[in-house]
Amino acid sequence: MTQMTFLSAELPLAKPFAISRGTRTAVTVVRVTLTDGEFTATGECTPTAHYQESPQSVCEQLDLIRPRVEEGLTREALQEVMPIGSARNALDCAMWRLDAAKQGKTLWQLLDMPKPVSVITAETLSLDSLENMAKAAGIAVAGGAQLLKIKLDREQIIEKVAAIRAAAPLATLVVDANEAWQGLDLGSLFQALHEFNVAMIEQPLPAGNDKDLVRCLHPIPVCADESCHELSDIAGLRDRYEMINIKLDKCGGLTEALAMTEEARRLGLRIMVGCMLGSSIAMEAALPVAVQAERVDLDGPIWLAQDAEPALRYENGEVWL
Known part of the structure; x- marks a missing residue:
């Protein structure tokens, strides 16, 4: 019989993290642990207020589903009985890891995928003054x-x-507006960014109000983040975006993320994999998607004052497995 526990933990950041919607000095994650008495596995999620989530609401969701998990709920059935979001992500990833451990396999072996040595990941430049952002870029490179x-x-x-x-x-260079560019002259802005050899623009307009992307030229690929949460969103994005950003916390776990990867490829959309702030527990779960993506942004742990163990190694712009 499987036992399920969960807890929330506040992780202080090593330095403030700022985007167009605000600044954070710590992040609260929720961790789910499953054990069958012999093997134990953990998944982690980061509840996001922008998506009407909180650590309390996530824990409430997990508390409701716990009896069914302990009665033997499968990962496949989980997708049908729990909505997308960070709560399902933490549980789904814990289930993947427990399944692998029970079979004496790594997650890579369970997925029949070769394990890479490393993956190039973005290093995020937090929103700041021009001088501080240029300085941070110089330090990063x-x-x-x-x-x-x-x-x-x-x-x-x-x-x-x-x-x-x-x-x-x-x-x-890739840029992320986090929905902040509504009302700007996107055509001129995109062309100006193109002259600086920007490789991608992420979510320039608010989700649900991004039709202006249909009416302007895209000299740079535009990537849907807040506009793309789950598999069913993808088909409706092709007239506005060239890429989608798959995040396990948005879509509800590795199971949905792998299905989204396959669907995006089928529809000719390019793939990015991203993350919320979080520890190596969360980033490691997204790596099977990352190895199939054109752009990878899994730098969450480098913002933490202290990572979880076992920690992934971040060095020379890559995450090493």
Whole structure:
């Protein structure tokens, strides 16, 4: 019989993390642990207020589903009885890990996928003043970063990208507006960013109000993040986006993320895998999607004052397995 426990934990950040919607100095995660008496497995999620989640609401969801899990609920059945979101993600990932352990396999072996040595991941530049963001870019590339993800709002967009490009002339740059560019001249803005060799623009307009993307040219691929949560969202995005950002906390776990990867490929959409702030427990679960993605943003643990063990190794712009 499987036993299920869960808890929330506040993880202090090593430095503030700012995006267009606000600044954080700590992140609260929820961890689910499953054990059958011989094997134990843990999954982690990060509840997100922007998606009407809190640590309390996630724990309430987990408490409701716990009797069914302990009665033998399968991972396949979980997808039908629990809605998408971070609660299902933590449980789904714990189930994957427990299934692998029971079969004496790694997760990679269970998925019949080769385990890579490392994966290039973005290093995020938190929203800040132009001078501080350029300085952070220089420090990041001096430390080996190859891909920089630039958090932006509506202020000094081109000026900040220009300064970061000057500080990191060889790095791949992607920008993330977190829905902040409504009302701006997107055509001119996209063209100006193209001149700085920006490789991708993530979620420039609010989810549900992004039709203006149909009416402007995309010299740079545009990626859906807040507009794309689950498998059923993907088909309706093709007229506005070239890429989708798959996050386990949004879609409800590795099971849905793998299905989304297959569907995006079928429909000709390119793939990014992203994360919320969190520990290596959460990032490691997303790696089977990351190895199939064009862009990877799994740098959550580098923002933490202390990572969970066993910790993934982040070095020279890559996450090492």
